[in-house]
Amino acid sequence: MIAFAARRALALVPTWLGISLLAFILSTASPGDPAEIILGRRQEEPPTPQQLDAFREQNGLDDPFVVQYARWVADAATGDLGTSYRSGDPVLGELTSRVPGTLQIVVPAVALAVVLALAVGVLSALRRNSFADHASRVGALVADSVPSFVLAYLLIIVFSVELGWLPVAGRGSVRHYVLPVTTLALAVTAGMMRLLRSSLLDVLGEDYMRTAKAMGLRWGTIHLRYALRNALIPMVTLAGITLASLATGAIIVETVFAWPGVGQYVIGSIFDHDYPVIQGFVVFTGTIFVLVNLAVDLAYHRLDPRVRPVSGGTGGR
Amino acid sequence: MAAELAGLDMATMVPDAASGSGPLPVVRPGVLRRLRRDRLAVAGAVLVGVFVLAAVFAPLLARHDPIEVAALDRLLPPSWDHPFGTDHLGRDTFSRIVFGARWSLGTAVVATTLVMVVGVVVGTVSGFYGGRLDAVIMRVVDVLLAFPRLVLYLAIVGTLGAGIENLFLALVIASWAEYARIVRGLVVSLKQRPFVRASLAVGARDLRLMVRHILPNVVAPVVVLASLQTGQTILALAALGFFGLGVEPPTPEWGTMINESRLFLQTEPGLMLWPGLAISLTVIGFNLLGDGLRDVLDPRLGRSKHDKS
Numbered sequence: 001m002i003a004f005a006a007r008r009a010l011a012l013v014p015t016w017l018g019i020s021l022l023a024f025i026l027s028t029a030s031p032g033d034p035a036e037i038i039l040g041r042r043q044e045e046p047p048t049p050q051q052l053d054a055f056r057e058q059n060g061l062d063d064p065f066v067v068q069y070a071r072w073v074a075d076a077a078t079g080d081l082g083t084s085y086r087s088g089d090p091v092l093g094e095l096t097s098r099v100p101g102t103l104q105i106v107v108p109a110v111a112l113a114v115v116l117a118l119a120v121g122v123l124s125a126l127r128r129n130s131f132a133d134h135a136s137r138v139g140a141l142v143a144d145s146v147p148s149f150v151l152a153y154l155l156i157i158v159f160s161v162e163l164g165w166l167p168v169a170g171r172g173s174v175r176h177y178v179l180p181v182t183t184l185a186l187a188v189t190a191g192m193m194r195l196l197r198s199s200l201l202d203v204l205g206e207d208y209m210r211t212a213k214a215m216g217l218r219w220g221t222i223h224l225r226y227a228l229r230n231a232l233i234p235m236v237t238l239a240g241i242t243l244a245s246l247a248t249g250a251i252i253v254e255t256v257f258a259w260p261g262v263g264q265y266v267i268g269s270i271f272d273h274d275y276p277v278i279q280g281f282v283v284f285t286g287t288i289f290v291l292v293n294l295a296v297d298l299a300y301h302r303l304d305p306r307v308r309p310v311s312g313g314t315g316g317r
Numbered sequence: 318m319a320a321e322l323a324g325l326d327m328a329t330m331v332p333d334a335a336s337g338s339g340p341l342p343v344v345r346p347g348v349l350r351r352l353r354r355d356r357l358a359v360a361g362a363v364l365v366g367v368f369v370l371a372a373v374f375a376p377l378l379a380r381h382d383p384i385e386v387a388a389l390d391r392l393l394p395p396s397w398d399h400p401f402g403t404d405h406l407g408r409d410t411f412s413r414i415v416f417g418a419r420w421s422l423g424t425a426v427v428a429t430t431l432v433m434v435v436g437v438v439v440g441t442v443s444g445f446y447g448g449r450l451d452a453v454i455m456r457v458v459d460v461l462l463a464f465p466r467l468v469l470y471l472a473i474v475g476t477l478g479a480g481i482e483n484l485f486l487a488l489v490i491a492s493w494a495e496y497a498r499i500v501r502g503l504v505v506s507l508k509q510r511p512f513v514r515a516s517l518a519v520g521a522r523d524l525r526l527m528v529r530h531i532l533p534n535v536v537a538p539v540v541v542l543a544s545l546q547t548g549q550t551i552l553a554l555a556a557l558g559f560f561g562l563g564v565e566p567p568t569p570e571w572g573t574m575i576n577e578s579r580l581f582l583q584t585e586p587g588l589m590l591w592p593g594l595a596i597s598l599t600v601i602g603f604n605l606l607g608d609g610l611r612d613v614l615d616p617r618l619g620r621s622k623h624d625k626s
Contacts, residue, residue: 145548145604156582248465289465
């Protein structure tokens, strides 16, 4: 197990390096001279050429690309994602301090989505080609096509503006959670439901299901103990990845509902041209993704004995 | 909405196209006839058709200038002259939706084409030559596919600034990988097929092999992907417009229109509903059409996406 975990972790290092390279290229492409911006914010009068040169010398801004990248990666790997232009504080701290806010809506949303997907997906697979099956599949397609900000505004218009039941935005009482969580959950349910439906159909077609039936096991035992349990394995991946992608940015929902989280902070940074935050966010997201991928790989290893002799390499994303 | 929100892409969960066995998909005759029998696909084609016609004939359909400000006509309710009413600057919403089809749809089609060309070329070269180059390209593809799209779009457009060129750049950088992966898988298995080996044996040059023998065989899956991707691209453009990072106002782009109408959400919800409906219907159209095309052209590609029957 430990050897397996180490191997998977090593395989993810190039992915992380790739993401950090992308972020670094972006940082070199950002408009404006970092020396001028940072010095300009530190002092009243515009920086003199001598000051600029000294600052560049001191921070290695004149070094070759490769040297700068190497230093940047070394910093990033040790948790130094640079300093925000606006606040002057470390980017990593700015981001992590906002993660709890995001998680407050993301965790209930993913839980709700899993429950919804389970209910609809199981019904859809067991009553295949029934009206409910067709309806849920068309529903999933529509859910995939409506932008989440449109859905969010629709919910606001109906439940806040017209009915006046729920607050439009902000946070405070439990009622503030209802609309953001619902929007997020509906946005990710479709994908989960489709995955569950197709993996359940796959399992139902397996030989061991026929054997179980032939042996006279009860319907409930067959479908719940054997079918659903095996069909849930791919859901682990999707739920994990969904959690990660929402955790790093329920960006749209946070913007619509003025919810203080990572996404809203990053959007604010974009409008304030706070480039180190934007690039730090890319590395931050990449890191979380790499870690979640690793966690999912390890969970698979435990849940599904068939994948245990893993060959390593690029498979299994 | 899921894909753009979660930054997830279901297509990344699709098993590698090359891993299946059996004949490779090619465009066969009778495609249209079989597509016509799929009622949902027909509905999708009609939806897409309506918006394409709206885009093409926008100047004829719209009775008002979509950009001209008319201070006296602010926030009018729907009427014969203004079927969808007017916005906070007195502009006719119907005209803006119709001209918006040019921006939203037109930009998405151009972007999808760019992405497709880049992805197909890189995927073909990668699969055809293999080796180190292939390994490096596929690593890059892995990285891009693992990463939430919206974060990439925002990072690129947020760094380089809004504007149409940067939108295209962001879309190409964030989306080519998916085509490259599917095309590369197909090319790797095509390389083993007798007709390719035969023309290799008689000394055909690489470029000729790729263009004459390999490309025609990757058309079908690429068309399917492009149809589904056009919907995703419209969503991405709308999302960037919603954040105020898309095409500049007063351009009538649907996402940008929604962004402009945010201030009037409580008093004039209609301003938000029309562009929202336009985006949703167009994307539903492309998704239905793409699903139908996939069933007809290539039953193996991405079965896990929408159905399994």
